[in-house]
Structures are given as structure tokens and as C-alpha cells.
Amino acid sequence: MIFYFSATGNSKYVAKQLAINTSDALISITEAVHADKYTYATKAGESLGFVVPVYFYGIPDVVVKFIEKLEITDRYDSQHYIFTVLTCGGSSGNAGKMLAKLLAKRNMIVTSSFCVKMVDNYVLMYDLPKEETINEIMIKADVSINNICKKVQKKIARQT
Secondary structure (H helix, E strand, O other): OEEEOOOOOHHHHHHHHHHHHHOOOEEEHHHHHHOOOOEEEOOOOOOEEEEEEOEOOEOOHHHHHHHHHOEEEOOOHHHOOEEEEEEEOOOOOOHHHHHHHHHHHOOOOOOEEEEEEOOOOOOOOOOOOOHHHHHHHHHHHHHHHHHHHHHHHOOOOEOO
16 A cells, blocks of 8 residues: 655656555545545555655655554554655655654654655746756656565565
8 A cells, every 4th residue: 555645746746756666545534535535454465655846855744644643553562564655856855754653653764765866846946957868867767666566575674
């Protein structure tokens, strides 16, 4: 099961690639919040993933509020592989630690955390790069996403 939040499409792109490669269900945090749905059932051995963008070196408020209300039922704690993937334009800052701490409060201990550098799209502070640069960044992002998919499929423990 992969939960994701995406405002501009970067995290959704990563989450979709992960879902395709792992056959995990894909759940939009935005849609879940709008539907007031915070309870999800899992199966033994099922992975739980969280794919979110970095906002000002932290995580978006909607993600915080969703996780604070999130209830995972039918849990088998020792059998869950829990991973996070952050998308960012430069640095993930403290977002990974913030997300792991938030999940730990919900008794979900992160097994692996990853970060994918993508095109910085905060246009209020930065200009978009030239198309050639964007293409180079996306090619590198796709390589990174592919490597993350392989690690998640194998349930490799890793912290960034």
C-alpha cells in the first residue's frame, strides 16, 4: 500500500512507478482527506510506503494531518516493510526525520527512506531551469526511481 501526496505531479509520478513495480495499491492522501478516510486494512507482510514532496525542508501540513489520523488495522508490525520516498528540488533538509518521527508516533517504524531529486518547481523562489536541464534531471530521477523500486521489491533496509 503506497500513500502519496502530490501538488505538482512529482510525487505522484514516483508513487505510480513504485506501484507499477511492486503491485501495491496506490492511495492519494488528498483524496483520502477529502473523503475523510483514514482507516486502512493491511495483510501480513504487506509493505507500507509514503511518497511526499519536501516543502521548505519539511513535509506538507496535509501529510502531517493525514498521518496523525491514520489507522492501520490488521497490522503485523514485525512483518511490515515501511518505506518513505521524498521528492525534492535540491535537498530534503529535515523532512525525512520529520516523517519518520511522525510515523513512529503511529507505531510505524520506517525501515527504508529514499530521496529523489526532481525539477524544483517552487517558482515563487526559483526560475524553472532550461528544458535541456529539466530533461537531464528527469533522466537521473528515472534512474533513481528504478533503483528505489528494486530496493523496495527486495525490502532492503536503508536510511538516507
